[in-house]
Structures are given as structure tokens and as C-alpha cells.
Amino acid sequence: MTGVLRRTFSAPTAVAGLVVLLAFIVMAVLAPWVSPHDPVTPNLLSRLSPPSWAGGDARFFLGSDHLGRDIFSRLIYGTRVALLVGFVGVVMAATIGISLGLAAGYFGGTVDNVIMRVVDTLIAIPNVILYLTVLGVFGPSFTVLVLVIGFINWTTFARVVRAEVLSVRHREFVEATRALGQRTLVVIVRHVLPNVIAPIIVVATLNVATVIILEASLSFLGLGVQPPTVTWGRMLADGRGYIATAWWLATFPGLFITLACLSLILIGDSLRDALDPRLRGR
């Protein structure tokens, strides 16, 4: 594993990705201490000030929004929801997906058939519409959001794990442990799972980026985590109305989302290359 990590971060792009990601994590954890202003209290006297370096009020590095709140501080607080939903959502999805994928691949037959039909069904429904429906029904909140992401987004993990399990299931070491009389669960957890971990890590890393964009989309549509909690998607939605007069409102949240996802994609890609040397440079 150390070899993989060394190979992964021998690529400068992956190092850059890691630095940016760590910066986001630090921002999220230390938000109350590093943000220059209160992110939620309106200050109507300083509405729509351009960024300080673009002729605006010197107090607002990235400008202020339509209620006079500091955009930079709001972006820092927004990091919390983005990363939390991203990581927790993916852990949920991965847990469900890995379990079902292992079961489908290892047992085959009816178990496999049922699980894969459920996967087919979930894949056929355009996911944003499904998310919107569920959030509309249960009401948008952090808990509902993370649960929904877990229960809908697991299909990728299940498919990857199932394919990997199918490829190791009949290898000698698995057959041997089974012949020795090990229980099925032990065989799966001790001998099959370690062999499918590598592709899961890659999928999970890239999936966090997908979920961050998804969370932003849902917030943008008004069905993400609700105010006063700050989310990047909501900031973008608010800024959309001021696009003709105050470009900074919508521009910077988008840049933050892009940067966060970029860092994860760079790390994920490099991780994939490190785990499968044949893919390098492809």
C-alpha cells in the first residue's frame, strides 16, 4: 500500500490535488476561526459590493452578496456541507454497494439476479429526478440527503465489486479456503474483499466529486440542505438573479465547486494509474 501511495503522489498533479483537498478540509474544520465575517447575518448597508481587488469595499475579498454578507466567509462555511455530504454520502453508498456487490458476485443465481435487476431499475431512472422526488416527499435536510445518496448511489459500487468478485471467485486461494471448511462470510470478508479494495478506492474517490456536484445541483434547485446553513449550490442559485449586475455572486461558488472536484479527480486518476500500471499515460 505504501508503494501505491508513493506511486500515486509521484505525479505532480496528484500532489496539487492533495494540497487543494487538504486546504478545503482545513477550511471546513476551522471555518469559525478562518472566515473573516459572519456568514449568515445580513448587513444591508454593504449590499452587492464587488471584490476588494475589483474596486469594492476593502473588507470583502470576494465581494458581498445581495444581503451584504461576505461571500468569502460564506464559501468557507459552504465547504462544510459539500465535504460532509460528499464523504458521508459516499461512505453510505459504498457500504451498501460493497455488501450487495459481494453478495451478488459470490452467491450468484437468484441473489445475483434480484440485486442486478434493482441496479438496472435505479440506473434507468435519471438520477436527479429521482433525488428530487424523494427529497420533495421526505423534505430536504442533511440526514435525508445523505440517506438518499446512499440508497440511490450505491449501484456503481455494486457493479464494480460484483465484477471483481466474479473474477476472483474461482481463483485457487478462494477455492482452497472454502475446501478447508471456512464459513462463507469468512471467505468473503477475509479473502475476497481485500482483493477488490483497490478498484473501490478509485471509484470512491471519484464518486465524492460526483456527489459534491450532485449536492450542489440539488441545493441549486432548492432541495438541498436548507438555509441558514450555507451551501455552494444555494449561493449559486441566489447569484443567478444578479448575474447581469453582480457577476461575483455566482462566479466564486462555481469556482470553489470546480476546484474541490478537480482535486478529487486528480487524486483519483493518479490512484488508478498507480494501482494499474498498464494504464499509465493512457
Next chain:
Amino acid sequence: MTVYLLRRLVQMVPVIFGITLIVFVLLRVSGDPVLLMLPEDASQSQIDTLRRSLGLDKPIAQQYLIFMGDLVTGDFGRSIRYGNQPVLPIVLERLPATLQLTLGALVVAVLISLPAGIIAARNRRRWPDYSASTLSILGEAMPNFWLGIMLILIFAIHWQLFPVSGRSGFLSVVLPAVTLGTGLAAMLTRLMRSSLLEVLSLDYVRTATAKGMRPRGVLLKHALRNSLMSYVTVLGLQIASLMAGSVVTEQVFAWPGIGLLAIQAINSRDMAVVQAVVIVASIIVMLANLAVDLLYAVIDPRISYS
């Protein structure tokens, strides 16, 4: 061919069944529709009467069977918001706008990714390759609704080349289609590049080059067709996410498709419309996937569905 088509259509049945089950369950847990339809001061006997007339007093399994029966006969329920009209025509009326948008996005994605992927692969590890890779990673990291807003800012407000929003003629579809297509274009560029590189390293390509064929001929006659298989596969798999992405894009551009309809319906708790959108959109995704599978036979003559 006909047999294959029939078999594929039959395979769709359990999936559609699953979708209706999900929709039905969601609808039932979304709260009592009777209370939404009646005024707040309605008496208990009025509530009971309406509940009976809607069949909501029957056992849940029987309700599902009735629901399925209605769906099969094209009755998707009635809208609370659009003056009690049947839902299906409302959705179908909005469908062409969404199809136009997704098709436009597909065209944008193919027009960008095919040449970009080929150029990147032929100039491996030189600047065209590096710039294509950089741009495509950026394209994947960018949320499409933000790209849409930035495109509006630059091309509709600053330069006023395209309308800001709405659906009015060819010009109005350009920005939404680019917005929706860019993410897919980025992904397909990377894919085209890597699958072409793989094919170009195969023996038969080397043979073709060795016998003196010009590089362009090798590429067009031998390499391209084989590298297109995985390209088309992924293209097919991405149609669902294109439909999903169109929901957000439609919101950005006030594009009058089924996505915008779905958002409005969810916000006004018009669940019959939501349910019809989910089912119609899913069926379109499945049909599109089927169409892609049939395309395989066109690309690769070894595949036949007879």
C-alpha cells in the same frame, strides 16, 4: 433482429415494474393526497367519501394493482395544479423540448470529443494531448449549471449573441446544449483517446502501417472503427445522466421541458405529474439504450442480432 428486439423489450418489463413500484411507494408515503385536495375545514365524512371514491380505502396491494391497471391504459392520474387535467398529455407536451435539448447536447459532445480524442491520441505526450487532457478534466470537474450561468454572463449578457433564456428558435438551444454537453464531451474525449491508443498499439495496425499504408488511411480504415465500440457503449450509458443533467440545465435557462415541469410539480406537491415524469423519462432512457445496442451492429459487422 425482430426476435432480438422483442426479447429486449420483454426484458424492460421487470425494470418498468420496479420503477412503478418505487414511484407508487414514494407517492403513498408522501402524505394523504385526500387532505391535499380538500379544504382544511372539510368534515370527516367528506374526507371519507373522497377517500372511497379514489379507492384509497382499499388494501395497499389492491391499490397498486389498480394503479398499474391505470398506467397500462395510459391513465397517469390528474394534476392538482393544472386544473385537474390528465397528467400524461401535460408531460408529453413538454417532452419535445427536453429531447431537443438532450439531442443537442449529444451532438455537442460528439462534435467536440471525436476530433479532440483523435488529435490527442495521434499527438500523444505533445501539447495537443496535454491541452485536451487538461480541458477534459476541467470539463468533468465543472458543475454544468455553473457553466450555464457563466455562458449566459459572457455570451448572452456581455456580447448578446444568444438569448438569455427560454425556447425560441435555433439560437436559443445553443447555450443550453453546450452547457449540458460539455461534461459528456470531456468524458468522451478521454475515452476516445485511450481506446484509440489501445487499438493503435495492436498488431494489425502495425501490419497495416508496415505494408506502407498512409497514417490517415490506417486511422480511418482500421483503427477508428474498432476504437468506436467502447465510445458508443459509454455514450449509451450516459444518456440517463444526460436526461438527469437536463433537469438542472432547464432550470438555468428556463427551458420548458419535463425537467422544469418536474421541479415545479415537486415544489407544488403535484405528485401525479412527478410520477408521470419519472416513468416517461425512464422509458426514454431505456429506449435510447436499446437504440445504442442496435448501433453496435452498424459499427461492428461481426455483431448481428439475428
